[in-house]
Amino acid sequence: NCLIMSKRTDSNSYTMIFAIIMVFVVGSLLAFMASSLKPNIDENKRIEKQQNILYALGINENEGTSATFISTDVAGTAFSEYITKQIEVQGGDEIENSDAYLIDIKKEQTLAKQGKQRRLPLFVGKNKEGVTLYVAPIRGKGLWDAIWGYVAMDENMIIQGAYFDHKGETPGLGANIKQRYFMDDFIGEHLLDEAGEFKGIKVAKGNNDPKNLEKTDYEVDAIAGATITGDGVSAMIKKDLAMYVPYFKTLKK
Numbered sequence: 001n002c003l004i005m006s007k008r009t010d011s012n013s014y015t016m017i018f019a020i021i022m023v024f025v026v027g028s029l030l031a032f033m034a035s036s037l038k039p040n041i042d043e044n045k046r047i048e049k050q051q052n053i054l055y056a057l058g059i060n061e062n063e064g065t066s067a068t069f070i071s072t073d074v075a076g077t078a079f080s081e082y083i084t085k086q087i088e089v090q091g092g093d094e095i096e097n098s099d100a101y102l103i104d105i106k107k108e109q110t111l112a113k114q115g116k117q118r119r120l121p122l123f124v125g126k127n128k129e130g131v132t133l134y135v136a137p138i139r140g141k142g143l144w145d146a147i148w149g150y151v152a153m154d155e156n157m158i159i160q161g162a163y164f165d166h167k168g169e170t171p172g173l174g175a176n177i178k179q180r181y182f183m184d185d186f187i188g189e190h191l192l193d194e195a196g197e198f199k200g201i202k203v204a205k206g207n208n209d210p211k212n213l214e215k216t217d218y219e220v221d222a223i224a225g226a227t228i229t230g231d232g233v234s235a236m237i238k239k240d241l242a243m244y245v246p247y248f249k250t251l252k253k
Contacts, residue, residue, distance in 0.1 A: 047072050049101050050079040055163040056135050056150040057082060058127040067163075067180035082125045084132075089120040092246040097121070105139045105148065120243055127152075133160050136244055140236025143228040144168040147177065151241060155251045157191040158215075159201070164233065174229030185212045185220040191241060193218075198245050200238035203230035 051069040054060065059082050061068040070078055079101075086100035097103075100121035112118035123135040131154070139148040145167035152161040164177040176182055189201050193216075204219040205227055212220055222230045 046102070047075050050075045052150045052163050052165070053101065053123050053125075053135050053137075054078055054082060056152040056161040057123075057125050057133055058152070058161050062180065065180055067178065067183065082127070083123050084126060085124040087122050087124065089122050089244055089247045090117070092250045094122075094247065105137050106146070109139060118243075122244065122247070127160070131160075134244075134248075136241060138236045138240035140232045140239070142166055142169045142177075142232040143174050143226075144170070147229065147232050147236065149177075149233070149236070151186070151237070153191065153241075153248075155248065157198075157241075157245070157248050159186045159189045159191065162186040166229070169229050170226070173223065174226040176223050176226065177229060177233060182220075182223060188215040189220065190216050190218065191237075192245075196249070198238075198242045200234065200241065202234045205230070 051072070054075065055067070055069055059070060059078055061070055069075070086097055087094040088097050088100055088103070101123065103119050103121045105121075108118045108120075121137060124132065125135065126132055133152045133154055135150050135152045137148065137150050139146065141147065147164065147166045147169065149162060149164040151159055153159055162183050164183055166175060166177060169175040169177065186201065191198060191200060193199050199218040202219045203222045205222040207219050207221045209217060209219065210221050
């Protein structure tokens, strides 16, 4: 009997059946865990977006050279306090949407490529000094994967704060787009020229303004060894923020 059992368990059919059962069991467990954890995952993503937006607005815990979000415990309360209005921009028009921060920029970019109307979220808020600012989300491609950010502007499209992040850029090189020294360089940079034409901001290698004192040259200094990531930041700023220009022009009327 032992010999017969051994032959059965050594057979290919037994191995396949055992593998199928294990795949089914493990798959069921993973599906259950994913379903159970989804509310927590969604809530964490919601809080992270709020922290990103608030960081660009200047509501953060920055000390020294480190870039630090406000804590998750107070993010929701702070978001309600400092963000006065959430809207969708369509050309020069706005549609109020209290859940604009939940709009998936990646999906909206895909829809735009298919010729469909893209939803452009914009967050209107006041910083700690009570100045009204407008925070726009942007998304692009780095060296290895997606990069994204949030840019806070005044009514003249002068940048007042920025937060950048990435999915898989090289540590110590492209990953440094989320370092404070790089993000702070964008503060004060003009996106429009004197005629009101959109210029964007170029992350420039060999920039003649390494201390970034000139704010109307439409450039910031590049990160050493991260040319492609820097080009990705330049491209997403130019591509995504340009779509908000018609709306900002209405603020001047």
